[in-house]
Every structure is written in structure tokens, then in C-alpha cells.
Amino acid sequence: MSEKVDRRTWLKIAAGTVAGLAVGGVAGYLSAPSKEVERTVTKEITKTITSIRTPEKEKVTVTLNWWPGPESDAVTPIVKWWNENMEPENNIHVELVLFGRAEHFDKVANLLISKSPEPDIVFMSYTVGRVYEHLEPLDKWFGSPKYPYALEHYVPAALDSFRVKGTLYGIPTDMNTSILMYRTDIIPDPPKTLEEMVEVARKWTKKYNPDSPTEYGFAIQGKNIWFNSYFWIDLYVNQGGPPLTPGNEIEFAKSLDSDIAKRTLEIYVKILDEGLSPPDCVDYEYAETNQALASGKVAMALQWQCALGELRNPKNAPLIYDKIGGCLPPGRKLPDGTIYRKSEVHVHGPGINKYSKHKEAAFKVFAFLTTFRFARDYIMNGAFTGSQAILFNEHIRKIRTDIPDLAPVYMNSWPMTTHPDLIAIHDIITRNINSALTKLKSVDKALSDAKKELLELLTKE
Amino acid sequence: MKERHLGILLVLPATVILFSVTLFPTIFAYYMSVHRMTLQHFWSAPFVGLENYFRVLSLSDFWYSLKFSLLYTVVVTSIEITLGFFLAVYFDRPLKGRKVLISIIMLPMAIAPALFGILMKLMFNDVAGLIPYILKNLFKMEVGFFSNFNSAFLTLAFIDIVQWTPFVFIILYAAVQALPRAPIDAAIVDGASKWQLIRHIIIPLLKPTILIVTVFRVMDALKTFDTINVITGGGPGNLTMTLSILVYKLAYTRGDFGLSAAATIIYFLIVIVIANLGLRLLKKGGILA
Numbered sequence: 001m002s003e004k005v006d007r008r009t010w011l012k013i014a015a016g017t018v019a020g021l022a023v024g025g026v027a028g029y030l031s032a033p034s035k036e037v038e039r040t041v042t043k044e045i046t047k048t049i050t051s052i053r054t055p056e057k058e059k060v061t062v063t064l065n066w067w068p069g070p071e072s073d074a075v076t077p078i079v080k081w082w083n084e085n086m087e088p089e090n091n092i093h094v095e096l097v098l099f100g101r102a103e104h105f106d107k108v109a110n111l112l113i114s115k116s117p118e119p120d121i122v123f124m125s126y127t128v129g130r131v132y133e134h135l136e137p138l139d140k141w142f143g144s145p146k147y148p149y150a151l152e153h154y155v156p157a158a159l160d161s162f163r164v165k166g167t168l169y170g171i172p173t174d175m176n177t178s179i180l181m182y183r184t185d186i187i188p189d190p191p192k193t194l195e196e197m198v199e200v201a202r203k204w205t206k207k208y209n210p211d212s213p214t215e216y217g218f219a220i221q222g223k224n225i226w227f228n229s230y231f232w233i234d235l236y237v238n239q240g241g242p243p244l245t246p247g248n249e250i251e252f253a254k255s256l257d258s259d260i261a262k263r264t265l266e267i268y269v270k271i272l273d274e275g276l277s278p279p280d281c282v283d284y285e286y287a288e289t290n291q292a293l294a295s296g297k298v299a300m301a302l303q304w305q306c307a308l309g310e311l312r313n314p315k316n317a318p319l320i321y322d323k324i325g326g327c328l329p330p331g332r333k334l335p336d337g338t339i340y341r342k343s344e345v346h347v348h349g350p351g352i353n354k355y356s357k358h359k360e361a362a363f364k365v366f367a368f369l370t371t372f373r374f375a376r377d378y379i380m381n382g383a384f385t386g387s388q389a390i391l392f393n394e395h396i397r398k399i400r401t402d403i404p405d406l407a408p409v410y411m412n413s414w415p416m417t418t419h420p421d422l423i424a425i426h427d428i429i430t431r432n433i434n435s436a437l438t439k440l441k442s443v444d445k446a447l448s449d450a451k452k453e454l455l456e457l458l459t460k461e
Numbered sequence: 462m463k464e465r466h467l468g469i470l471l472v473l474p475a476t477v478i479l480f481s482v483t484l485f486p487t488i489f490a491y492y493m494s495v496h497r498m499t500l501q502h503f504w505s506a507p508f509v510g511l512e513n514y515f516r517v518l519s520l521s522d523f524w525y526s527l528k529f530s531l532l533y534t535v536v537v538t539s540i541e542i543t544l545g546f547f548l549a550v551y552f553d554r555p556l557k558g559r560k561v562l563i564s565i566i567m568l569p570m571a572i573a574p575a576l577f578g579i580l581m582k583l584m585f586n587d588v589a590g591l592i593p594y595i596l597k598n599l600f601k602m603e604v605g606f607f608s609n610f611n612s613a614f615l616t617l618a619f620i621d622i623v624q625w626t627p628f629v630f631i632i633l634y635a636a637v638q639a640l641p642r643a644p645i646d647a648a649i650v651d652g653a654s655k656w657q658l659i660r661h662i663i664i665p666l667l668k669p670t671i672l673i674v675t676v677f678r679v680m681d682a683l684k685t686f687d688t689i690n691v692i693t694g695g696g697p698g699n700l701t702m703t704l705s706i707l708v709y710k711l712a713y714t715r716g717d718f719g720l721s722a723a724a725t726i727i728y729f730l731i732v733i734v735i736a737n738l739g740l741r742l743l744k745k746g747g748i749l750a
Contacts, residue, residue: 106713113503130500130716224696226714279605280587282697283613291588420501424715431699438609438697 052364056091060361064094065108065119067348068101070306071174074383078374082365092361117355120362124162124170126346129418132164136352139168141363151370158386160415161347163246171370172347172386173378177409178231178329179343181293181307182300185323186213190300192339194235194267197300197330201276204299212299215278218271219292219301222282222437229429230416231302231329234343236264238331243344243414249425253454256447265443269436282437296320302329305409306384308402326405328412345413347386421457428453493722500716513723522699523724526707527731533614533703534682537621542675544622545629546667550659553637563634570627578691581620607693610700617689617701621682629674636670637663669743676739683732704728 064079066072079096087093097119099107108122112134128135142151151159151171158172180197182190186204191197201217202208221228237243240260244252255261271277278284278292290307292298294317308326311317317324331341350369356362368374375387379396390396391407419425429450436446494513496506517523548566552559569577585606587593596602606616640663648662664671686705689695695702695710702710708728712721 109500113500133501222697223694224698225694278587279603279608283607283693288586288588291586295588297588421716423713427710427714434696435698438700440698440700 052086052368053089054364055089056361059091059093060358061093061095062121062358062362062365063097063119064121064350064365065097065099066123066350067104068098071123071348071383072096072098074378074381077381078377081377082368086368090364092364094365112353112355115355117353117357120353120356120358121350121366122353123348124351125348126161126416126418127422128162128169128351129164129420129422132167132169132418132420134354135169136354136356136359137167137169138171138352138366141352141366142168153372153375153389154386155345155388155391155410155413157345157413157415158347158410160246161345161418162349162351164418170347170349170351171366172349173369173375174348174384175305175345175386175410176347176384177305177343177345177406177413178234178302179305179308179326179406179409180300180329181303181311181324181326183214183293183320183323184325186299187325190325190327191330192341193332194239194264194330198267198271198276201271201300202274205276207275214296214299216292216298217276217300219284219289219298220268220272220277220281220437221284221286221289221302222272222434223285223288224282224431224434225285226423226427226430228285229426229433230344230346232264232268232433233429234302234329235268236261237344237414238329238341239264240332240340243342244417244425245415246417246419249417249419250455250458253451253458256451256454257444261447262443265433265436265447268433269443272437282434293317293324294320305402305406308405309400312401326402326409328409342412342414343409344416345410346416349386419458424457425454428457490722490725493718494726496719498717498719498722500718503718506719509719513719514727516720517724517727522702522707523704523727525699526702526704529701530683530685530703530705533618533621533685534679537618537625537682538675538678540618540622541626541629541678542671544626545633545674546664546671548626548630549633549637550663552634563631566630567627569624570631572624574624574687575691577624578620578688581623581688582692585616607697609697613693613697613701617692620688620692621685624688625678625681629678632674633667633670636667640666672739672743676736676743679735679739680732683735704731 064075066075076096079094082092082094104123105125105127108124109127109131111119112122112131115134122135124131124135151168154172155175158175159168162168162170162172180190183204187200191200197218204212204214204217206212206215221231233241233244241258241264242248242251242255272279272281278297280288284292286304286307289301289303290311293301293303293307294311296319305326308324311324312321314321328341328343331339334340350366352359352362352366372387372389375385375390376393376396379385379390379400385391388411391403391410397403397407416422417425432441432446432450432453435441435449436443441449493506495508495510497509497513498506552563556562572580584590584592587605593604593606596604605612607613644662644666645658648658653661684705685703686709689701689703690706690709693701695706704724705728708721708724711724712718715721
């Protein structure tokens with residue numbers, strides 16, 4: 001700070017440091033992360049909160065955009081806390097700005113490309129590659145001694161999901177991955193390989209087993225909506241295909257007519273053809289799959305991880321809330337006998353608008369969003385996390401009963417691509433998978449078309 | 462003079478707002494259509510002339526969507542006009558609870574198309590939907606309403622008919638109410654049957670209104686987006702992708718605003734051709750000068 005700091009401000013900084021230490025102590029009490037994470041978390045709380053508390057010269061309103069739904073429900077009390085506790089000290093008022101959930105990311109993209117200065121902080125997704133040129137690169141901010149940060153506590157693949165060409169543009173407050181959800185009462189030991197999954201699905205399909213409590217053994221999310229490709233991609237990568245990670249898009253596209261890809265899609269189609277999945281599954285996405293599980297109609301499904309918490313709520317799924325589990329998607333047996341199983345991870349979280357007129361103040365708010373305190377409150381208010389410190393916190397694991405199932409999935413994840421044409425890439429894959437499922441194309445044609453379209457897209461000027 | 466200036470001044474604010482939300486986007490669409498405008502190159506988009514138009518016309522998805530939109534329009538419009546007409550004729554009589562019945566018929570039209578789509582999607586949902594439940598338990602039938610083209614098309618058409626027949630009905634009902642009674646009474650006196658009355662008296666008298674409402678419904682049905690996007694997203698595969706959905710996907714899935722703008726303008730030209738045909742029919746029918 002170039003200006004002379006008066007006594008009052010020094011007292012505030014000292015009080016803030018003591019308070020920060022106290023918060024750090026409380027955080028230490030609540031958490032039981034690894035020693036390294038604990039050291040990092042405690043360090044960032046004291047220094048970062050001290051910096052955050054340094055007042056702005058004039059009152060500033062930072063507009064914080066978030067995703068409506070469980071995520072905004074979780075952040076609303078935190079914003080209220082900030083305005084009641086931090087605003088009097090640092091003169092930064094946070095105003096929460098929400099758009100409609102369905103087209104939120106398109107709306108944010110439109111605002112960014114129109115160079116709107118607001119919102120100051122935008123809630124982004126793994127489609128960050130489309131708009132990264134309109135976002136503030138964060139490495140220089142986090143690298144400043146003014147805002148020492150603890151990004152090490154994030155799941156590495158999650159943080160990488162917000163890097164474009166190696167530069168960080170957001171922080172993962174919400175991680176998403178796909179898991180295999182299954183009925184624990186009838187499937188005590190979930191399938192580990194794809195072949196096992198098909199056999200278990202057959203066992204719990206009424207057509208093959210009249211005594212099955214479920215009508216179908218599996219539900220494919222087959223709707224022609226671009227993100228439904230993630231489930232098939234997970235299966236494909238686990239069977240030996242190259243992962244669709246940042247920078248690996250062309251290799252992935254070239255592999256689509258391989259024997260591994262054909263085999264994986266043939267199995268996917270076979271699940272539907274043999275009646276192991278409901279016929280309407282070609283129109284299923286998140287909600288329909290949840291309904292199919294909650295109603296007891298299906299025994300297993302590949303689903304987004306947030307469904308686990310929802311379906312373990314007795315109000316949402318009274319029939320199955322105490323008998324639903326989640327694990328890594330099925331993989332393949334390696335020559336050494338081990339099972340290769342991973343899942344992709346993609347993220348949501350805030351980034352700073354490059355055109356913001358209050359970047360300094362926005363970054364103070366942003367730095368707060370990286371703290372353990374925020375992560376703890378955010379998940380306890382019903383959202384999720386990108387932090388390992390949260391995933392392995394014993395107190396939180398007792399309350400959020402989905403975390404013990406999900407933590408190993410996240411720790412075995414690979415980052416989904418952040419290519420600018422990410423949505424088009426997935427749209428091509430989903431459309432062709434859907435065409436194979438509905439017999440519009442053969443498996444071979446679907447994959448060769450997908451490969452051709454992807455290579456055209458990825459190699460265009 | 463002063464009064465005229467005052468009039469212009471009073472109308473000016475609304476005109477400016479109207480132009481800014483119609484004229485500017487239209488001009489900008491033309492601009493985008495001749496540039497390779499993507500999310501990454503929005504402010505530095507290179508000029509490409511008519512390249513985007515040729516790209517759109519070379520897309521197999523474009524031709525499929527055009528065919529689907531036309532088929533969908535023909536099917537739903539013809540059924541809606543027929544049903545709406547017969548409902549209008551039916552209600553043109555003293556009926557107990559007529560006003561209540563008419564209000565019930567009008568309800569689907571009062572719901573926003575996207576919301577109506579969500580409601581119908583739930584109704585037809587194979588797990589929680591009322592219709593599959595009734596079919597399965599009363600008729601022992603299991604129907605995949607969205608599992609293939611035929612069922613998806615028929616279901617979507619049904620939903621459109623439920624929502625928009627009331628629109629046709631209310632316009633034709635008002636027209637029926639306004640028909641001169643003399644020719645109808647004379648025909649009844651002459652011994653005309655109900656069907657003869659409809660065919661030879663009511664339909665000719667209602668022809669102008671039927672033509673107008675047909676043109677309206679054709680314009681609307683060609684533009685269908687919300688309902689189908691919410692229910693099937695254009696699937697299975699691309700089988701229920703209308704031109705509107707294609708335009709949307711080109712912009713927000715491919716991120717190619719230039720291509721999407723070119724598709725919009727081609728779409729607009731197609732709609733103008735059809736609208737012109739409609740206007741000619743109306744002129745021929747003596748409805749328009």
C-alpha cells in the first residue's frame with residue numbers, strides 16, 4: 001500500500017489477523033486433512049483474510065453471478081454473511097446476480113463477448129475455452145504476495161479443468177463427474193468391468209429374471225443432448241481409448257473408429273437392444289434417469305454425481321434412499337489383474353470478468369471464494385466442492401453421506417477437455433451415439449461419421 | 462403542423478424501442494451472416510461473403526430440418542384447422558355450461574409453450590407419466606413415446622394440436638358467431654342436412670377467416686422451437702429437429718454465429734415465400750385488396 005495507513009486501519013488489520021487465526025483454529029478443529037493441506041489451508045486463511053479485510057477507499061459493489069439452483073441456494077447465505085461481516089470492514093458490498101438456470105452459460109457468454117463490465121465475477125463452466133479471452137487470467141493475481149492462496153487443496157484434475165492453454169481462468173467450486181449408481185440391496189458388490197455391468201443388468205431385468213424387483217437392469221442416458229456423451233466417453237476411456245483431455249482432442253477423434261470404440265458402442269447398443277434399458281431411454285437425461293432409479297424401475301445407471309445426494313434424501317426417493325450407492329464407472333481388467341477405472345471430471349465455478357471495473361475488489365471477493373471457510377459453508381449449504389480438504393474432512397463426511405462414495409471417484413479422475421469447440425465436440429459424439437442407439441446408423445457408420453465430423457471441426461482454420 | 466410534430470414526438474420513443482429490438486438485430490444478422498463470426502472471433506470476424514450461405518445449403522441437417530418442419534407444419538395445421546372448425550360449429554348452439562367448456566378448451570393456449578412442453582413431457586414420461594400408466598394398467602400396452610421417429614413425431618404433433626387448436630377454435634368461433642343467419646335459416650327451411658349446411662353454407666362463408674387462421678398457424682408451426690426443444694431436443698438422433706432448433710444449435714452448440722445467421726436468413730426467405738403464397742390465396746379469395 002502506497003498511502004500511509006492510519007492507526008485505525010492497523011488495528012483493524014491486527015484484529016483481522018487474530019480473527020483469521022481464530023477462524024483458522026476453528027477450521028483446524030473441524031477438518032482433519034493431510035498435514036500438508038492443513039498447513040496450506042491455515043496459512044491461506046490468515047493471510048488471505050487479512051488482505052481481504054483491507055478496506056477499499058470508497059464503497060464498491062461487486063456483482064457476483066452464480067448458477068441458479070442448489071448452487072445459488074448454497075451461496076446466498078454466504079453472500080449475506082459477507083455483507084454483514086466483511087462489508088463494514090472492507091467496503092465491498094457483494095450483490096448476487098442470477099440468470100435462468102437452463103441457458104445460464106449462454107447468457108454469460110453473450111455478456112462477456114459484448115464486453116459488459118458486469119457481472120464482475122461470472123459463474124463459469126468447463127466451457128471456459130469458449131470465452132477465456134474475455135476472462136481475467138488468474139495466475140498473476142494468485143501469484144501476488146498480497147493474496148497468498150491455497151489452490152493446492154483443490155483436486156488437481158478439477159483445477160486443470162479450468163486451465164486453457166495452461167493458464168487458470170476460474171476456480172472449481174463445483175466438480176462434476178459421472179458415476180455408476182446402483183441398488184445396494186440387490187447389488188452389494190457393484191460391477192467393476194463393463195462385461196460384469198452387462199451381466200448384472202441382465203440379472204436385474206424382469207424380462208430375463210421374473211423375480212427381479214426392478215424392471216430394467218440399467219438406464220442409458222440417451223437423449224440427444226450434448227453432455228450425454230460424457231457417459232459413453234467414460235466407458236470408452238476405461239476400455240482403453242485415449243482420454244478427451246485438453247490438448248488430446250485430435251488423438252481422441254482419430255481413435256473413434258478403433259476396435260475399442262466399436263466394441264464399447266456395440267455393448268452400449270446391445271444394452272438397449274436386449275431390453276436391459278427402458279425403450280424411452282433415448283430421451284433420458286438427468287431428471288428421467290433419477291426418476292427411473294427413484295421409482296425402483298432400474299437397478300443401475302451412469303449418472304451425474306449430484307444425483308447421489310438427491311436420491312439419498314428420503315423426501316426425494318422414499319423407495320430407495322437407503323439403498324443407493326455410487327462408484328467409479330466400470331473399467332477393464334489389465335494384464336496384471338488390476339482393474340483400470342477412472343472417470344472424467346469437469347467443473348463449474350467463478351471467474352473474473354476481464355471488463356470488470358472493480359477488479360481489485362472483485363479479486364478480494366474471489367480470494368475469499370478459495371478459502372476453506374467458503375468451501376465448508378458452500379457444501380454444508382447443499383452444493384458441492386472442488387477441494388480435497390473438504391472431501392476428506394471427517395465432520396463433513398458424516399453429514400454429507402455421498403462424499404465417502406464420491407471422494408475416490410474424484411481422486412481417480414482425468415480433466416475433460418476445455419477446447420473452445422467443446423460443446424460441438426460433444427454434440428457430434430452424442431448425436432452419433434444416439435443415432436446408433438435408435439438404429440438410424442450402424443455402429444460402424446456412427447463412429448466413422450463421428451470421427452470424420454470431429455476431425456473436420458478440430459482441423460478447421 | 463404543431464399537432465403533427467407533437468404526434469411524431471409522442472410516437473417516437475416507442476418507435477425507437479421497436480426499431481432497436483427489431484431493426485438492429487435484423488441488420489446485425491445480415492452482418493453476421495457474411496462474416497465468420499464465432500465466440501472466439503466475435504470482434505475480429507473475417508468477411509467471408511456468401512460462404513456461410515453455401516455452407517448452410519450444403520448441410521444435410523439443413524435439408525432434413527426443412528423437410529421435417531414442412532411435414533410437421535402440414536400435419537399439425539391441417540388437423541388443427543379441421544378440429545378447430547368443427548369445435549366452432551359444434552359450440553354454435555345453446556349448450557349447458559358452454560362458457561365453462563370453452564374456458565377449459567382455451568386453457569392449454571394460456572400456458573407458455575416451453576412450460577406446456579415440460580408438462581406434456583411429464584405426462585408422457587414412461588416412469589412417472591399419467592398416459593403410460595393408463596396404457597399399461599388399463600390396456601396392457603407399453604409404448605415408447607419418444608423412442609423412434611414415428612412415435613416421437615405423432616406425440617409432438619399431438620402436443621401441438623392440444624395447445625394450438627384452441628387458437629383456431631376461438632377465431633373460427635367468433636367468425637361463426639358473426640355469420641349472417643339468413644342464409645343458414647333459409648337452407649334449414651329448404652331441408653338441408655347438417656353436413657350440407659356445413660359444406661355449402663358455413664364453409665364458403667367462413668372461407669376468408671379459415672384462410673387467415675391457416676396462414677397464421679402455418680407461420681407459427683414453421684417457427685416451432687420451445688415445445689420440441691424441451692421435449693426431445695431434436696432427437697432421437699436429429700429426427701425431430703426443426704429449422705429453429707437447427708439455427709439455435711448452430712449458434713450455441715457449434716458457436717458459429719455467422720453460420721447460424723445465414724441459416725436464419727435462408728429460413729426467413731423460405732417463410733416469406735410461404736407467406737406470399739398465403740397472401741396470394743387471400744387476395745384470390747377476395748379477402749385482401
